[in-house]
Amino acid sequence: MDKSKKIIIAGAGIGGLAAAACLLQEGYHVRVYEQAPELGEIGAGIQCSANAVKVLHHLGLADRLAEVSVKPKSFEFRLYDTGEVLHKVPLAETHEKNHGAPYYHIHRSDIHKILADRVLELDPDSVVLNSTAIGFEEDNNSVSLKLSDGSKIIGDILVGADGIKSAIRDQIIGETPPDFTGQVAWRATVPVEKLPKEFMDKIVAIWCGPKKHAVVYYLRSGKVLNFVACVENATWKDESWTVKADWQELKDDFVGWNDEIQIIIDNIDKDQCYRWAMNNRKPIYNWRTDKAVVMGDAAHPTLPYMASGAVMAIEDAAVLMRSINASDDVAEALDMFQRNRVDRTARIVTESTEHGDLYHLSNRQEFEEGFGKKNIAKERGEWLYSYDPLAVPLI
Ligand SMILES: Cc1cc2nc3c(=O)[nH]c(=O)nc-3n(C[C@H](O)[C@H](O)[C@H](O)COP(=O)(O)OP(=O)(O)OC[C@H]3O[C@@H](n4cnc5c(N)ncnc54)[C@H](O)[C@@H]3O)c2cc1C
Numbered sequence: 001m002d003k004s005k006k007i008i009i010a011g012a013g014i015g016g017l018a019a020a021a022c023l024l025q026e027g028y029h030v031r032v033y034e035q036a037p038e039l040g041e042i043g044a045g046i047q048c049s050a051n052a053v054k055v056l057h058h059l060g061l062a063d064r065l066a067e068v069s070v071k072p073k074s075f076e077f078r079l080y081d082t083g084e085v086l087h088k089v090p091l092a093e094t095h096e097k098n099h100g101a102p103y104y105h106i107h108r109s110d111i112h113k114i115l116a117d118r119v120l121e122l123d124p125d126s127v128v129l130n131s132t133a134i135g136f137e138e139d140n141n142s143v144s145l146k147l148s149d150g151s152k153i154i155g156d157i158l159v160g161a162d163g164i165k166s167a168i169r170d171q172i173i174g175e176t177p178p179d180f181t182g183q184v185a186w187r188a189t190v191p192v193e194k195l196p197k198e199f200m201d202k203i204v205a206i207w208c209g210p211k212k213h214a215v216v217y218y219l220r221s222g223k224v225l226n227f228v229a230c231v232e233n234a235t236w237k238d239e240s241w242t243v244k245a246d247w248q249e250l251k252d253d254f255v256g257w258n259d260e261i262q263i264i265i266d267n268i269d270k271d272q273c274y275r276w277a278m279n280n281r282k283p284i285y286n287w288r289t290d291k292a293v294v295m296g297d298a299a300h301p302t303l304p305y306m307a308s309g310a311v312m313a314i315e316d317a318a319v320l321m322r323s324i325n326a327s328d329d330v331a332e333a334l335d336m337f338q339r340n341r342v343d344r345t346a347r348i349v350t351e352s353t354e355h356g357d358l359y360h361l362s363n364r365q366e367f368e369e370g371f372g373k374k375n376i377a378k379e380r381g382e383w384l385y386s387y388d389p390l391a392v393p394l395i
Helices: 012-027 051-057 062-068 091-097 106-121 166-174 247-253 259-267 309-325 330-359 364-373 376-384
Strands: 008-009 027-034 044-050 073-080 085-090 104-107 135-140 143-149 152-155 159-161 181-189 204-209 212-219 224-232 274-280 293-294
Touching: 008 012, 008 143, 008 152, 008 330, 012 027, 012 106, 012 309, 027 152, 044 051, 044 106, 044 204, 044 212, 044 309, 051 062, 051 091, 051 106, 051 376, 062 104, 062 274, 073 364, 085 091, 085 364, 085 376, 104 212, 135 159, 135 166, 135 181, 135 247, 143 159, 159 166, 159 330, 166 293, 204 259, 204 330, 212 259, 224 259, 247 259, 293 330, 309 330
Parallel strands: 008 027, 008 159, 073 204, 159 293
Antiparallel strands: 044 104, 073 085, 135 143, 143 152, 181 224, 181 274, 204 212, 212 224
């Protein structure tokens, strides 16, 4: 496509910034409109597999990523009380050798900053803050993003990367009410100096037990332990990531679990326990109009059980760039993007929900059978991590 085309992106999260960086690097004119007064991220860790890391490397970010990330040795699915290993997925060298890039654990604010720095290096004027998108208008010649202050930004393509409550998605397909899963997630971090020496190997430990599971891994070159725990609890309905809850309730949720879990919980700062309700949304199959399209969580929000929401947003960024490169017609480019991304991301949404069921079985025998039937190591290697968004043939 003609490089003078003006591309408007709503939302400067991980997805919007990855798309902006990919498109700016190709030479397009890009402007990102973000509602927040400053660039930043909340939350703690994310896992980033080779299929997304390849895109970050393409953006010239390999050294900066390696500086702040942890390369885990493996996933270990463990039984909640005895710690018996139920299933193992090798990562580290095996992942890199099989899939062509590392598997990383990274703090959300670190990856966000690395992407934001790259975007601003490519064009220092490309991000506009304090700009809340409320919808858009389009005609045969252009598309305009409507902001809450009444202004309109005119361009050739609009990309809605405005997250799970996307205003752009609402306009394209109408409001899609979320289904509450009946599950809540706890999130906390622990500085390693508060833990016993050599507390845990550099792995991802996924502790599975009746009606709950906990995911533990290191961040920030091993200086911080990240703890996320999902619990079936239908009474807490607040979806906000910034609401704190009582530490004692977290402690009570994990009575009877392994000593390693108790040590982590006991060392969490009691004022720093966050909890939010997890909603699920069914996959949608129409992401676009002729000139506007959604990506990332705006298009395919997912439960976090396959650690692939941000990974899918980063893959989207690369495929969107390639689709825009491939066609002179905006509607055809957006259609190419959609048809190459819908099935894969729908599979993530559906399988993430199923993984939640697998992690919450009742006893050792059920877990043995469950993990026996679902060979996560083999399946994810075959279809999830092996995908290369920069090289996969586009249909
Ligand atoms: C507990 C948990 C653990 C997770 N772990 C992982 C993991 O290990 N690996 C992984 O890949 N993913 C993980 N995810 C998922 C991942 O965080 C999301 O999929 C990812 O952040 C989506 O990126 P996004 O840019 O599409 O949306 P967001 O990150 O939500 O960004 C949207 C941006 O748009 C802005 N915005 C919103 N509305 C407007 C508006 N109207 N106008 C302008 N701007 C707007 C927001 O301020 C924000 O900056 C996890 C999620 C959770 C909840």
